[in-house]
Amino acid sequence: MIRAYPAAAIQAAEEPVLAATPADALMVQAAGALATTVLRELRALGARRPGSVVLLLVGGGNNGGDALYAGARLARRGLVVLAALCAGTVHERALATARSAGVEVHPLRSGAELDVLALLTLARRAGVWVDALTGIGAAGGLREPLAGAVRALDDERLASPDEPLVVAVDVPSGIGVDDGALPGPVLPAHVTVTMSAPKPGLLLPPAAALAGRIEVVDLGLDAALAAGAPETAARLTAADAADLWPVPGAADHKYTRGVLGLVAGSARYPGAAVLATSGALGAGVGMLRYLGPPEPAALITARHPETVPGPGRVQAWALGSGIDPAAADRAAAVREALAQALAEDLPVVADAGALALLPERLPATTLLTPHAGELAALLRSRGHDVDRAQVEAEPLRHLRAAVDATGATVLLKGATTLVAGPHGPVHAQADGTPWLATAGSGDVLTGITGALLAGCAAELRSDTRRGGDLLARLGATAALVHGRAGVRASGGGPAGATDVARAVPGVVRELIEGEP
Ligand SMILES: NC(=O)C1=CN([C@@H]2O[C@H](COP(=O)(O)OP(=O)(O)OC[C@H]3O[C@@H](n4cnc5c(N)ncnc54)[C@H](OP(=O)(O)O)[C@@H]3O)[C@@H](O)[C@H]2O)[C@@H](O)CC1
Numbered sequence: 001m002i003r004a005y006p007a008a009a010i011q012a013a014e015e016p017v018l019a020a021t022p023a024d025a026l027m028v029q030a031a032g033a034l035a036t037t038v039l040r041e042l043r044a045l046g047a048r049r050p051g052s053v054v055l056l057l058v059g060g061g062n063n064g065g066d067a068l069y070a071g072a073r074l075a076r077r078g079l080v081v082l083a084a085l086c087a088g089t090v091h092e093r094a095l096a097t098a099r100s101a102g103v104e105v106h107p108l109r110s111g112a113e114l115d116v117l118a119l120l121t122l123a124r125r126a127g128v129w130v131d132a133l134t135g136i137g138a139a140g141g142l143r144e145p146l147a148g149a150v151r152a153l154d155d156e157r158l159a160s161p162d163e164p165l166v167v168a169v170d171v172p173s174g175i176g177v178d179d180g181a182l183p184g185p186v187l188p189a190h191v192t193v194t195m196s197a198p199k200p201g202l203l204l205p206p207a208a209a210l211a212g213r214i215e216v217v218d219l220g221l222d223a224a225l226a227a228g229a230p231e232t233a234a235r236l237t238a239a240d241a242a243d244l245w246p247v248p249g250a251a252d253h254k255y256t257r258g259v260l261g262l263v264a265g266s267a268r269y270p271g272a273a274v275l276a277t278s279g280a281l282g283a284g285v286g287m288l289r290y291l292g293p294p295e296p297a298a299l300i301t302a303r304h305p306e307t308v309p310g311p312g313r314v315q316a317w318a319l320g321s322g323i324d325p326a327a328a329d330r331a332a333a334v335r336e337a338l339a340q341a342l343a344e345d346l347p348v349v350a351d352a353g354a355l356a357l358l359p360e361r362l363p364a365t366t367l368l369t370p371h372a373g374e375l376a377a378l379l380r381s382r383g384h385d386v387d388r389a390q391v392e393a394e395p396l397r398h399l400r401a402a403v404d405a406t407g408a409t410v411l412l413k414g415a416t417t418l419v420a421g422p423h424g425p426v427h428a429q430a431d432g433t434p435w436l437a438t439a440g441s442g443d444v445l446t447g448i449t450g451a452l453l454a455g456c457a458a459e460l461r462s463d464t465r466r467g468g469d470l471l472a473r474l475g476a477t478a479a480l481v482h483g484r485a486g487v488r489a490s491g492g493g494p495a496g497a498t499d500v501a502r503a504v505p506g507v508v509r510e511l512i513e514g515e516p
Pocket residue numbers: 014018026027028030059060061062063064066087133134135136137138139140141142143144146169170171195
């Protein structure tokens with residue numbers, strides 16, 4: 001699991017190490033890793049080391065110090081290094097080291113003014129920009145004059161025929177370090193070299209999209225971080241998903257593997273039921289019982305004759321895909337299944353139409369799977385004044401609000417899918433491809449999720465009693481598999497939801513065989 005710690009936790013873990021080591025030892029170590037990344041990126045671009053020009057964007061804190069020490073190292077390796085000092089005062093020892101190593105130093109700040117024209121002239125000379133304006137010590141979005149400077153650099157980057165390589169130090173300056181918000185301008189990075197552990201803002205949308213590839217520099221703080229406050233954001237890896245995946249043993253039969261009850265599809269949207277079924281069967285559900293009208297039922301049986309129509313005992317429910325909550329008969333079927341699930345303490349995944357049919361409070365064994373528009377509607381139904389754009393701008397805040405308002409675990413779909421319950425960190429999965437943004441794709445996810453809930457129903461019940469977050473991890477696992485199925489189905493081009501569902505068994509097989 002990739003664990004992300006907020007700024008305060010990193011600072012608390014650093015404190016005793018800083019007190020026990022010589023001045024700047026940790027920073028020099030961090031800078032060494034940063035310099036190595038810059039050299040590696042240049043090599044990957046086919047650039048020659050002598051003659052390559054690197055621009056350091058240096059702010060007034062230790063983040064700027066990291067860049068200056070790294071710049072010193074790069075200058076000693078034959079690179080031309082320009083330091084644009086964007087704060088009135090910068091880390092003094094790091095600056096002295098940079099100067100004596102041959103870094104060209106350009107003080108650009110005078111009081112509240114920053115010489116943006118001079119900055120752009122330096123920027124045009126450099127093939128690599130190192131963004132070290134602010135790191136975890138920053139509060140809020142970048143203030144002027146740094147905000148204006150970043151806007152100008154971003155315009156320059158877009159206009160430049162040879163787009164510079166941007167390496168962010170610790171975080172892209174100006175992101176919401178702890179929540180992934182974008183309160184102001186931010187220079188998008190190709191690579192972020194982050195110290196000790198990822199920060200939540202590197203995993204969470206919308207900021208995560210500006211962080212590029214993330215490289216974590218081990219500064220020996222892992223034990224201290226693990227002993228402190230728990231991570232606030234996390235991302236499951238393929239190995240985590242494989243550990244959670246229910247793999248049948250010799251003693252299993254279809255009932256022990258889990259039966260999923262599916263209330264999805266309608267005469268108007270019959271395909272949603274087929275896609276959810278395909279997702280669930282592809283994910284290896286023991287049995288699927290379908291409850292719905294004749295049109296989707298006939299389609300499902302034609303496509304998947306292994307499906308069992310009609311009611312019976314189940315271990316989990318998947319509800320709502322392809323159901324209009326205004327259609328009285330289908331709404332009644334969803335409500336009935338939900339009431340049964342709640343009475344029997346069974347896990348439920350509630351999607352699409354079911355999201356408008358929920359009781360006020362739900363148990364933590366319920367997983368809601370809205371997209372941003374549906375999350376906004378869910379919150380509005382509980383008295384919050386919020387629209388889709390606001391959810392997209394601050395997805396974590398609104399996800400948490402939905403968890404608080406319902407008591408359920410919530411999976412917010414998007415390019416990065418977020419999953420959080422009443423306990424534990426938010427899981428941020430970015431395993432898919434934009435080709436997944438296609439009608440019916442979410443129905444496949446509902447099926448995959450339902451299969452997982454049915455397969456893990458007993459563990460889920462006891463985990464929920466203990467106040468665990470297994471349901472969120474299962475939701476994240478489903479998102480990971482769904483994302484990978486999208487990538488596999490797409491192969492870089494278009495794929496329909498049917499193709500995504502077809503790719504699911506291969507993805508699961510690779511996971512449990514241990515492929516990365
Ligand atoms: N601790 C260590 O030894 C190690 C730490 N490490 C590194 O240190 C970094 C943390 O350093 P840090 O704590 O000095 O803060 P940092 O992120 O540079 O920001 C402070 C500067 O930003 C400014 N500023 C703040 N908010 C702003 C805003 N909204 N808009 C504009 N400016 C704003 C603020 O100015 P002020 O607000 O005081 O006027 C000040 O000048 C960390 O991310 C990692 O890179 C590594 O070297 C490993 C060892």
